Amino acid sequence: MGAVILLGAGASWVIQKANSSYEIPILKPVPVFSFINQDGDSFTDKDLNNKITVLDFIFTSCPGPCPIMTQNMTGLYKDFDQVEEVQFVSITVDPDVDTQGILKQYAKINGVKDDRWQFITSSIEAIKDLKKNGFMLYAEELPRGHAIKFVLIDQNGQIRKYFDGTEEASMAVLRKDITNLVKEFKS
Amino acid sequence: MKPFRTFAYLSTGLTYLLIFIGGLVRVAGAGMGCPDWPKCFGRWIPPTSLDQLPVYIDPAQFNIVLAWIEYCNRVFGTLVGVTITITLILGLKNYASLPRIRWPIIAAFVLTLVEGWLGSVLVNTLLNPITITLHLFLALIIVMLLLYTSQQAYYLDNPNSEKLSRYPSHIQWIFGCLALSLFVEVILGTEIRGGLEMIRKENPIVDSQFLLDMLGPFKYIHTVLGFIITGLSGMVWYYLVKKSINPSSIVVQSSTAILLLILVQIVLGEILVFFRVIPLVQLFHLWIASWILGLVCVQYSAWKRSQIAHE
Numbered sequence: 001m002g003a004v005i006l007l008g009a010g011a012s013w014v015i016q017k018a019n020s021s022y023e024i025p026i027l028k029p030v031p032v033f034s035f036i037n038q039d040g041d042s043f044t045d046k047d048l049n050n051k052i053t054v055l056d057f058i059f060t061s062c063p064g065p066c067p068i069m070t071q072n073m074t075g076l077y078k079d080f081d082q083v084e085e086v087q088f089v090s091i092t093v094d095p096d097v098d099t100q101g102i103l104k105q106y107a108k109i110n111g112v113k114d115d116r117w118q119f120i121t122s123s124i125e126a127i128k129d130l131k132k133n134g135f136m137l138y139a140e141e142l143p144r145g146h147a148i149k150f151v152l153i154d155q156n157g158q159i160r161k162y163f164d165g166t167e168e169a170s171m172a173v174l175r176k177d178i179t180n181l182v183k184e185f186k187s
Numbered sequence: 188m189k190p191f192r193t194f195a196y197l198s199t200g201l202t203y204l205l206i207f208i209g210g211l212v213r214v215a216g217a218g219m220g221c222p223d224w225p226k227c228f229g230r231w232i233p234p235t236s237l238d239q240l241p242v243y244i245d246p247a248q249f250n251i252v253l254a255w256i257e258y259c260n261r262v263f264g265t266l267v268g269v270t271i272t273i274t275l276i277l278g279l280k281n282y283a284s285l286p287r288i289r290w291p292i293i294a295a296f297v298l299t300l301v302e303g304w305l306g307s308v309l310v311n312t313l314l315n316p317i318t319i320t321l322h323l324f325l326a327l328i329i330v331m332l333l334l335y336t337s338q339q340a341y342y343l344d345n346p347n348s349e350k351l352s353r354y355p356s357h358i359q360w361i362f363g364c365l366a367l368s369l370f371v372e373v374i375l376g377t378e379i380r381g382g383l384e385m386i387r388k389e390n391p392i393v394d395s396q397f398l399l400d401m402l403g404p405f406k407y408i409h410t411v412l413g414f415i416i417t418g419l420s421g422m423v424w425y426y427l428v429k430k431s432i433n434p435s436s437i438v439v440q441s442s443t444a445i446l447l448l449i450l451v452q453i454v455l456g457e458i459l460v461f462f463r464v465i466p467l468v469q470l471f472h473l474w475i476a477s478w479i480l481g482l483v484c485v486q487y488s489a490w491k492r493s494q495i496a497h498e
Contacts, residue, residue, distance in 0.1 A: 011207070017256075021252035
């Protein structure tokens with residue numbers, strides 16, 4: 001009997017370890033911000049609440065990594081189209097060029113049909129500040145010097161993990177992590 | 188105790204432990220912890236950090252905890268394989284002329300090799316559900332063969348055992364029905380589990396109670412068959428313990444243990460259905476089923492020995 005209890009305790013420990021190996025750390029909260037989206041509606045940090053968000057920084061005329069990032073984001077946007085708890089946010093790092101109209105057109109070109117994926121903008125100073133101090137990402141020499149990370153944010157507005165937005169393998173992990181966060185949110 | 192008997196017992200015990208560990212790998216979701224076979228991430232000892240991964244392996248597959256769980260399963264499997272091989276050598280060296288020792292241990296050894304190969308197939312087919320069930324099925328057959336071998340080894344040292352006991356002779360059919368029901372019950376159970384995992388994979392968001400509801404008919408057949416098994420085991424107990432003359436302690440103890448374990452199984456099964464699908468409970472539910480199957484095998488061998496002695 002003692003041996004069985006010991007086995008049970010051991011197994012329980014292993015199962016717990018296995019479960020926690022899927023857990024995603026809580027890094028820091030997203031600070032307060034107030035931007036507007038491609039339709040001219042306000043988008044603030046409050047809009048991150050009760051949603052699992054994947055966020056990136058791009059600019060529409062970017063020749064380098066942005067098309068790959070946006071292509072990866074489009075893949076996620078399509079994959080999770082049945083899961084209303086998941087949303088996507090792209091922040092422009094070139095607000096002078098990326099006007100509301102341009103962002104709207106960019107959304108359309110990339111097949112965005114609903115508000116699950118929003119493109120937001122503000123003044124260059126506010127964007128730089130949010131990127132650098134809010135998301136701890138490189139924000140010098142914008143727009144060209146922008147980071148290529150996807151940021152995963154949970155339903156409480158907490159930053160959970162960073163992913164390389166240009167890498168397929170990284171996207172596989174992100175998909176799994178989004179699913180786990182949605183599960184965690186629902187339970 | 189003679190070395191052969193010691194190793195026969197050891198092989199049986201370790202194989203039961205391996206069935207437990209195998210079940211643990213399953214409930215921990217570590218089946219693909221190592222994406223290659225026999226190596227783990229291209230190494231004989233799994234990596235402890237991302238930098239150690241070979242370039243051809245996708246880093247997204249790496250989870251250090253799952254890799255080590257699966258690796259322990261493989262190492263333990265190898266240990267069991269070596270123990271069975273030693274048992275085979277000792278058995279053939281000392282008792283090659285006795286068919287009741289020779290054949291079961293040869294069969295157990297061959298099936299163990301097949302089982303190892305199936306392990307590689309499992310990894311290559313990314314845990315094909317039918318292969319998983321076959322992997323378990325084979326493990327149950329191997330452990331029953333080892334139990335049979337161990338029991339025969341015991342009888343070699345205790346030649347008078349069962350010869351003074353007399354059991355009713357017409358109960359062969361009950362054993363047949365019981366063994367068959369138990370196998371079907373285990374397969375049904377694994378199908379329920381496999382079904383749950385499949386639905387969960389495709390609909391990661393739904394909760395486990397809803398999943399169980401989706402499995403409706405399977406769940407009820409499993410429960411009904413459980414009651415049939417309880418009835419059949421009760422009958423065997425009645426004939427072997429109450430309607431026999433001088434039943435051996437092996438028979439009395441195995442018959443009583445079966446009934447007790449079935450009681451435990453009912454409780455565990457109801458917990459899974461009415462409360463929540465708890466991995467640890469799932470694990471014990473399956474492991475105890477393998478014990479019941481083994482004990483029925485012991486019961487039958489003892490009964491058979493007594494029948495032959497009185498022919």
